[in-house]
Amino acid sequence: MASLFQRRRNKATQVERVRERRHEGFLRYAGFRWAKISASLCLLVIVSYALVDVTPRHNGGSWYGYTLGTIGAGLILWLTALGYRKRKMTSDHWSLKAWTSAHVYLGLSLIVIGTWHTGFQLGWNVHTLAWALMMLVILSGLYGVVVYATLPAALSNNRDEMTQMQMLEAIRAFDRQLHTAAQPLTPEDTAPVLAALDEDPFAGGIGARLSGRYPDCATAAAHRALSASRSSDAEAREKVVGLLSQKQAALGRLRQHLRIRALLEIWLYVHVPLTFALIAALSAHIVSVFFYW
Known part of the structure; x- marks a missing residue:
């Protein structure tokens, strides 16, 4: 009899966990999986930046700078695919919730990847323009995260079940x-x-x-x-x-x-146009780098 109650209790616990997973937000997805991955990536960049010896100093044109630049450019292009992903409905590991969670946290990691890529050398050029646009895209995205995490509840409460x-x-x-x-x-x-x-x-x-x-x-x-x-x-x-x-x-x-x-x-009327501007500036940045390489 005791084992029967224990099995029922375990089954109820499993059902409750499934229900919690279904209702968890994209920020908390899979126990903050993508937040941990993003934090680990940022830590790896910061530690490697300190350990790698680049002569005369760190800059975007060094082998280390090119490595971070390639990672950053690839991430930016992948992050822009969220709009396409929203039109594909799946519930597996790459569900929309998983993709959105990765979009947010990997997008934040670009603050470290992009800034450390520059070697903290900024000026009045297309390279700094690309970095500045990237930061603006991230800031506008942060605003979007905040409003989507807080305002839907306020919208529902204000409506009081009225359309x-x-x-x-x-x-x-x-x-x-x-x-x-x-x-x-x-x-x-x-x-x-x-x-x-x-x-x-x-x-x-x-x-x-x-x-x-x-x-x-x-x-x-x-x-x-x-x-x-x-x-x-x-x-x-x-x-x-x-x-x-x-x-x-x-x-x-x-x-x-x-x-x-x-x-x-x-915010989408700011975030999306800034993203296209970033891609244009990033393209100019990459072309100019290979032209002068």
Whole structure:
């Protein structure tokens, strides 16, 4: 009987471990396997840099510099293949999660590989341009890692199981109620309500979208105006003010949803073009090296 309970306990433990593996993030993939590989690679580069004697000093044109440069260039080209890999669905050791984990940690290792490749000799030339673009690509990638690790939960919490279309429909429902409730108001009080009804929830530009601040929000302006007004029937005005408050809350949820989505997506508009610029600069760097070799 004891052995039966032990087998059941072991089976439950195995099931729980499988469940944890399925739900672990790409950063923690396989017990931080790629973080350990990347750290080991960086340590190997740093130690070998200190032990290898290059005359007169370390530089990108030495045999050691060429070795690190070849490794770095190969890594950069492999890292760019993630976009292609995303279109291939597998669940083996080279699943998308495994590939993404390797992409992140090996990408970070380029900070050491690329910098030590230069021998810390930087100047106003195409070689330094390639290094600078590489660092910018890595920094933009770090931003992407941070937002993808933190913002999806915030996006889910803000939505509260509502889709974007449902959020828009809620706003339209408040608009219909406002249109009816504003009929008894004076023309002076009706004007800001009409402006709120004509408001585009998506207006404001990229700055407002990313910051979540809408200083020219017509709904907020109408709420302030009617809260301070005394020209209409109090009961009718209070009903409209209440509806405006509800619409403001619905707008706030939609705008927060759009803001989080923008923060999740905008880094790709930096990361991808910088990657193409890096490949161009890297190509020029390699061609110039072989030309002067």
